[in-house]
Amino acid sequence: MKRTLVGAAVALAALTAAGGAEAKGCIKGAIVGGIAGHYAGHHGLVGAAAGCAIGRHRANARARQMDQQQMGSSAQPVSAR
Incomplete structure (x- = not known):
């Protein structure tokens, strides 16, 4: 029980120290x-750290994909009338 509480305290401290952009995907993954x-x-604790890393990776990949889709749709030429 004590080990779980210490782990939760460490995880909470790490999450509060991380910025908003860095924590995206991390909390759910952790x-x-x-x-x-x-x-x-x-x-x-090992699972939480790995889950955080995977969650951040997936959130960053999703953000890059959304950026590419937005750039692709805004770069299309306007047809002449």
């Missing part, structure tokens, strides 16, 4: 990874 890590051999 929660899912922490739960999965806990049930896969009591490695909740």
Whole structure:
């Protein structure tokens, strides 16, 4: 129990220290990874860290894809009448 509380405190401190843009995707990934890590051999902290990294990667990839779609749609030429 004590180990879980310390882990939660460390995770909370890390999340509050991260900026808003850096935390995008991290919180959801950390929660899912922490739960999965806990049930896969009591490695909740390792799972939370990995989940955070994966969540951030996916959020950044999604943001890049949205930027490319917006640039692609705004770069189309306007047809002449």
